[in-house]
Amino acid sequence: MEDKGKYYLTTAIAYTSGKPHIGNNYEIVLADSIARFRRKEGYDVFFQTGTDEHGQKIELKAQEAGVTPREFVDNVAGIIQGMCDMLNISYDKFIRTTDDCHEKQVQKIFKRMYAQGDIYKGAYEGMYCTPCESFWTESQLVDGKCPDCGREVKPAREEAYFFRMSKYADRLIRHINEHPEFIQPVSRKNEMMNNFLLPGLQDLCVSRTSFKWGIPVDFDPGHVVYVWLDALTNYITGIGYDAEGGSTEQYKKFWPADLHLIGKDIIRFHTIYWPIFLMALDEPLPKQIFGHPWLLMNSGKMSKSRGNVIYADDLVDFFGVDAVRYYVLHEMPFENDGNATWELIAERVNSDLANTLGNLVNRTISMSNKYFGGVVA
Template sequence: MAEPFYLTTAISYPNGKPHIGHAYEAIAADVIARFRKAQGYDVRLVTGTDEHGLKMAQTARNAGRDTLEFATEMSNHFRAMCERLGIGYDAFRRTTEPQHHAASQALWMAMAARGDLYLDRYEGWYSLRDEAFYDESELIDGEGGQRLSPQGTPVEWNVEESWFFRLSRYRDWLIELNETPGFLEPESRRKEVLSFLKGNELRDLSVSRTSFDWGVPVPGSPGHVMYVWVDALTTYLTGVGFPDRDGDFARFWPASLHLIGKDIVRFHAVYWPAFLKSAGLPVPKAVFGHGFLLHRGEKMSKSLGNVVDPIELADTFGVDPLRYFLLREVSFGNDGSFSAEAIVTRANAELANSFGNLAQRVLSMIFKNLDGVLKANLDETEADRALRADVSAQLAKMTEHFEALSFSEGLETWMRAVFACNQYVDEQAPWALRKTDPARMTAVLNILFRCVRDLAIAVRPVVPTSIDRLLDQMGISADARDYIALADNSWFDTLAGSSYRVAQPVGVFPRLDLASENAT
């Protein structure tokens, strides 16, 4: 049986429509899922919407809407984004679903049974925008002496009866966990969390509210609803069937990877592991906090009018070019910037001109000069063997980079293999060999056909729709497009010995024009 791989995105807060940051994370998660599937893993990808909390209730009330009706409408925008961007999730969970309420209450009762919950009075600083508590030592001064969170969001002094979680009990264990190699990446996030854990007395965490009722009810405590982050984080358990501990939960938990934005690392590397430890459940194997996307170097905000709709971007530039750009342009884990010009430049230079043109030239020459017929068992020269070895080595490095979530570096390595193929075309000049040495031309084109197929399969997790159109034209069956197929040395002989013929090819990566500045 295939090894399980359970991957989650952050659970998006739908008090507004999805923006490019949501799309960036969803695309990265989808690429990871497709990549791991191509390696032979049994992958489960879960995403969803976190619909509780005061901020959600206030947004609905200000719009004159029923809260659940509003949450449903907004959640559907996130589903639509996933559909438009080709995000192949296995489950989309909403925190308003009955199963999720049952899962959250089961987690709560497990923490209570451990003696980690107690009733007290909460007094402290709270950021509505972050749905987070902050210690006095963490606050910064804003304009006019206003107190702000470390994220720069307004905070208010809050006083109410609350259930508390004994977070302080887990400080030493949390330090040890976050020092474990591979648990929290990249290194910069790990340093931030360890600095927080080692530099502060870890205070117990307020985990319920009485000032509003839009949330999961606390078992046996009328008038209390769970702190939205207890509820939201539990979605990762709900995604594999919890509170049922058999079936999918037994197979997929603990999660292989939580993919999140850098602004919510503390919730995932401090609070969430402590909740799970208290409840007697295994902690996730890894958490990765990626960076932010900036628009032309500026942080996006409604007040600046530079918030970008990812669906508009996909409509303008195409889904696959957008997916490729976001993972190629930005070193994953760091902040990065995008613009319409950058998307067009990158997509044209690498997808259209370099790889797309390579595939188009090779298939066109086979169609025109060989009547579309492939030939096996042809003699290879040292140059042929060197190209195939180079492509194979570069794709092996690409796989290593993708396993480390270094997508930009992996795609840079893939491009080196593409460049090697284009250089080989220029050096071998099959158009000239057609007159001087037809047999050698045949060998060159068949070598290139093999390399194009390998390059296509390798990059398929990133640009799946375009690559499937290419592989359809190349006669590569749908069940032979994963990474395992790259190790098959018999595929070409089998294809060449069949009735397959290369037809007049159709390009799959057309050049883009900077047709509209409106979306970006």
């Protein structure tokens, strides 16, 4: 088999606020099928997934559970990695944002961006949504609530560091226009251009002082690095990036990523913030960012608060791992949301796997026994 060169793909890293449902697991199964296909084609594949483990929400959840944030994330990260293994995911690296090597690099990256003048100190004022860890202006709210999750917001003000997004915006617009394959599907690209880039980017809050569970800004100890600068950089720290110029041979071989596979709800962070961070670090941009749709439950978004979630381990216990993998891959078109219910999965397994495929295998084996003595030359 000819060597096709390298292929580096990543999933979004799972947030460790709790056990992921089948809608979250869909992405990792899809990425795994791509990784397996690329390996079969002869590519040297590196497939990275992992967990995003810092933030105010985790600090609060740990308090509720009566444990330290570290104990809380160790437990949930173990559950998430266990589910990957149960689903036969062939990842090459499982990164955790609490890994020492990741935390050290995030501090170096922050310091470098600050020294370059890309990061400056200011104060943040606005309406704050704790579950999404996002500040919003009054005009961005929908019916007075968070536009992302629909929950209550509260007024908040705090000292923070900001990243100068506008400095790189024109360069990013040019890149997107010159590389039509960069953001896929096209509907997501149009949304990012028209809703965010063309109207003008606001500077991004990249540090927080109102909680402690995060990577400390080492030259200003009251601050911790805010979620996106910490979480997004996993794609380079996991393969050996060093902000001071000592990146590993593995990094030089595999970066830029060939594919970031992510959910459509975090497309803005991956197609705007992440490329701009890379421009500031003078690193090449990933070749493609694909925002996949959601797996719905009875046509509504799965959420633990609504109580309409299905977990992969329950499905695997009942249907078997290959049937569950088959279902999520079959049911999710790349543009539109898919749907999952116990009844639909049972129907799909019976019609496709038992009747169609099972029947084909059964007939093929019968004929090979009848005409070839069970041996196909």
